[in-house]
Amino acid sequence: MERLLVRAQEVAYRVSLLVCGHPQDAEDVMQDALLKTYSHVGSIADPEAFRTWLYRTVRNACLMRRRRRVHEPRGMLSIEQGASSGESGPGALEVPDTAQPADRQLVNAWLGERLRGALRSLPATLRAIVVLRDIEGLSTREVAEITQISEANVKTRLHRARTLLRRQLEDV
Amino acid sequence: MNADACTATMARIDAALDGDLDAAECRAIDAHCQTCAACATLVGGLRQTVGLCRDVGAAPLPEDVRRRAQSQVRRLLRGQSARE
Numbered sequence: 255m256e257r258l259l260v261r262a263q264e265v266a267y268r269v270s271l272l273v274c275g276h277p278q279d280a281e282d283v284m285q286d287a288l289l290k291t292y293s294h295v296g297s298i299a300d301p302e303a304f305r306t307w308l309y310r311t312v313r314n315a316c317l318m319r320r321r322r323r324v325h326e327p328r329g330m331l332s333i334e335q336g337a338s339s340g341e342s343g344p345g346a347l348e349v350p351d352t353a354q355p356a357d358r359q360l361v362n363a364w365l366g367e368r369l370r371g372a373l374r375s376l377p378a379t380l381r382a383i384v385v386l387r388d389i390e391g392l393s394t395r396e397v398a399e400i401t402q403i404s405e406a407n408v409k410t411r412l413h414r415a416r417t418l419l420r421r422q423l424e425d426v
Numbered sequence: 427m428n429a430d431a432c433t434a435t436m437a438r439i440d441a442a443l444d445g446d447l448d449a450a451e452c453r454a455i456d457a458h459c460q461t462c463a464a465c466a467t468l469v470g471g472l473r474q475t476v477g478l479c480r481d482v483g484a485a486p487l488p489e490d491v492r493r494r495a496q497s498q499v500r501r502l503l504r505g506q507s508a509r510e
Contacts, residue, residue: 268487284498285498388476389482416475
């Protein structure tokens, strides 16, 4: 039980940090994930379904944090809606890097400054896909379930994300 | 450069990166890359990028984050057993 809960928190911290980019948000999302996983743990029958549930829970918590950060005035906004603003420039959900220097240092030491910078340059809609698929190692089907888009769409976005990321890494 | 081979390589590169191609198909991509510098650069860059991402996914989180996660879990479980 303890191991499962710690693992859930690690997933929450990593995904939140990589998708949202804010260490403080990542700490909060980690705490949310702990409480939600703890209440859900009794109903876990299928480990794969639990994994999808956990990532979806974390993603939703990230979305809530993001909305607070960008002061969305009304309605619910999904990460996917960022795509409508165009994928080559900053997405509508992009937020400035407000991490404290100490936090930034900690994150850079773990992630590497180059990759952190390259990930931040991706529109949110693509960043979430590449984080779930290439960093977290989820399958295309799992990513489709979590982000609620088709598998074909996941593949298209993943290709775009990888290509942009490669270009960014080469430019650094 | 063979435009058809370049198109075929680009169409299959993500499947190759994801391990969804068989050995013969992977060899075809590699063979094409030996004769096409543009595709070789692109394929090499994408392999490195995906490799970098996978390394991050496999790397442990910073030690103090892991310690905090563990102590939060232990606090929660201690509180639960005290209530029981």
